[in-house]
């Protein structure tokens with residue numbers, strides 16, 4: 147099956163199903179189980195009104211999808227973006243199922259999204275939209291049922307509104323209903339940095355496996371938000387040189403190295419990394435194929451495709467973003483000998499520390515950042531070793547290795563529970 151053509155847009159849900167099919171085939175999965183795991187368990191679409199500042203009422207569309215609940219409650223972020231679609235949310239929910247299984251945390255997979263460009267809303271409108279969306283999806287939500295978290299364009303403030311809305315409905319405070327909250331409301335130390343930190347833990351292991359000295363490595367990062375900017379800072383702390391970064395407006399490059407903290411300060415002041423003093427402006431397309439040792443896609447799906455994969459120069463691609471590489475591009479990168487750290491492993495640090503946050507909330511506990519980071523490292527290092535072992539054993543790339551581990555774990559749990567009724 148091909149998921150990509152030169153003209154039609156690439157459908158993330160088809161990509162996700164294709165990746166699952168490959169693993170199911172290799173695992174010789176029972177056909178009935180395969181049919182179950184290939185589809186989401188629940189898909190909710192909501193259309194809801196929001197009162198705008200000018201007095202008008204606008205109607206927005208949002209989704210919450212639960213892919214699989216075999217190993218525990220659904221877990222997954224909520225995305226605010228004008229390009230959100232049901233198929234994208236389904237793909238992201240399925241990837242969450244595998245991600246939680248790869249790192250062995252007791253959750254199923256879920257995801258949500260609202261079709262909106264939040265930059266066009268005032269703070270009051272954003273709060274109104276967030277509270278009403280959360281009310282609408284609350285039929286599926288709960289600390290034992292489905293626990294949302296941040297994703298693209300959603301912040302700790304929005305998580306606080308979600309938590310407050312749910313708590314107002316039930317009449318008491320329920321911190322464990324959502325993760326990625328501000329620390330003052332039961333958020334976890336280290337959650338904000340967790341996705342990037344987990345990603346860097348996997349890069350450190352990959353470099354050691356490949357015999358690469360991170361202090362001599364040049365790194366390019368696509369996307370300079372939560373995952374990308376912090377990954378750049380942490381890679382700089384490992385001694386690597388950050389030579390190119392980008393955001394939705396475009397990118398910047400300086401082969402002698404960029405200071406990630408100063409770039410972040412520039413972005414905060416000017417709204418984009420572009421124009422950063424001493425760097426040349428480049429496009430996002432140029433960033434992906436720029437001369438570097440490590441490429442960290444940290445923006446959106448379908449960035450590395452058949453059109454640019456053969457020109458990627460990096461030796462390691464670490465997918466901080468979900469779904470940045472299409473299956474066809476994956477094959478091209480594998481044939482070139484690029485070491486791929488797949489999304490369901492590379493960015494699993496976020497959901498892992500979300501799990502820590504939930505455990506702390508349920509126990510009314512608060513761990514130190516040192517504790518959180520140490521526990522995260524144990525989980526990420528173990529998952530990396532298990533995926534690497536699987537990929538070496540079956541002579542497959544790391545994505546397939548990760549899928550073999552994840553799909554097997556979910557399939558075992560689903561089969562052991564049996565078919566209801």
Ligand code: NAD
Nearest residue numbers: 298299341369370371372373393394444445467468493496
């Ligand atoms: P974010 O909103 O903080 O940042 C996204 C960044 O991408 C912004 O800098 C934006 O300008 C940039 N961007 C948008 N369009 C772009 C384009 N076409 N080219 C280059 N850059 C572009 O979001 P985030 O939370 O950092 O999420 C980024 C990716 O990481 C997403 O794929 C998300 O699903 C994934 N992820 C995030 C988390 C988390 O905990 N935040 C966890 C796991 C995975």
